[in-house]
Amino acid sequence: MRFIDEFRNSAAGRGLALRIQEKKVRPTNLMEVCGTHTVAIFKHGIRQILPEKINLLSGPGCPVCVTPNADIDKAIALAKNAQVILTTFGDMMKVPGSYSSLSQVKAVGADIRVVYSILDALKIAENNSRKSVVFLGVGFETTSPTTASAILEAERLGIDNFFFLSVHKLIPPAMRALLDSDEVHIDGFICPGHVSTIIGSQPYEFIPREYGIPCVIAGFEPLDILQAIDMLLEQISAEEPRVDIQYRRAVRKEGNPIALKYLSTVFDVTDARWRGIGIIPKSGLKLGQRYERVDADCAFKIVTRPPKEAAGCCCGDILRGVSTPHECGLFAKACTPEHPVGPCMVSTEGTCSVWYLYEEEGEALSQTGEPQANNKPVTLKE
Amino acid sequence: MCLAVPVRVLQIDSLEALVEVGGLARQASIMLVPDVQVGDYVLLHAGFAIQKLDEKEAEETIRLFEEIAEGMGD
């Protein structure tokens, strides 16, 4: 397929891997912030072809995973309201809240519908004018502009039974929070490519400037990721930290100005709670004053019991890059994708589920500290 | 959840487009990239085209990868 196959050429992959292996580097921790990168890295076997000294850490970039139980409980409470049709993306359904999950309450009669796009939710609202249709909006800057667009569309079309529960979050403030916590040593960031199609490169500038840490905005094909790692190592060895764009075909410095305009029209930036991290200043989106009437938080009285966490689940540590799934006593035992205990095992992009799925192929070895042979033959997986 | 796939724009009707995804035509909103034209490639995410792909930049990256591949002697 155009724009995909060209970025999977295995000879070029070997060439890039060789360049990386030939670089004299000290032990280096690179964090891939975005869950979609985590999946691509495992799927294409990228960990296996990196030298032992280069350690990839998974960050907090799985939106489902960072949604705290209190927010999931709220969505569940809303779904139980007989007047409400709750709509959301499939990934949210199995995420355990404090007391149940959306799929459990759906099984006992709540009207919850999985949609591929918020536009499908808008159609459901159009076709069910006597019900209130609430969209549970989860996602980072890649997704929030689609929410903003749909809210503007609903206004234009005069659809007044469409409401919105926002758990949208922003990536750069979470990166700052990780750096400020000092819990994990990060030498470079592989920045999320699709978030950056919207926000551009400027919002990461504080990272090299204030923390001296290199950033490369990367695409999602194997050659993109290898090239981004090579570019990070270049920056590290030259001691010239900056924000580079590897994913040039999709990311412009200024991002997508129309999407940014819609975001600022519809949303205000607010403090938000992240699972495992806590409240991060200015890291969430809530509806601005003009759109408060479609804010499910204001339109409905939502009553929930105090949230609680699943005993033994260390998703929070994993989201901060402090622990790996193997350090969780439940991993692959009590907690599997069929019977997930925490959200990191539910979402297809959750670190635990990715490790579980690709583990048998041995791709997770580099993070468990097992010795890895250097300069072994390099093959990229299709 | 930040998955977005490159698709080709087949038809445009105001802010709605038909795009080609794996050989099939699918509806997409182009509210976020209103300037795209038929034949352009865009990134599709959750029913929306979120950014236009820059063919020239893509070709430059591909050329670099080809050079690296040639250096590997196959």
Ligand code: SF4
């Ligand atoms: S393996 Fe399961 S219980 Fe353990 S941290 Fe991951 S999601 Fe939580």
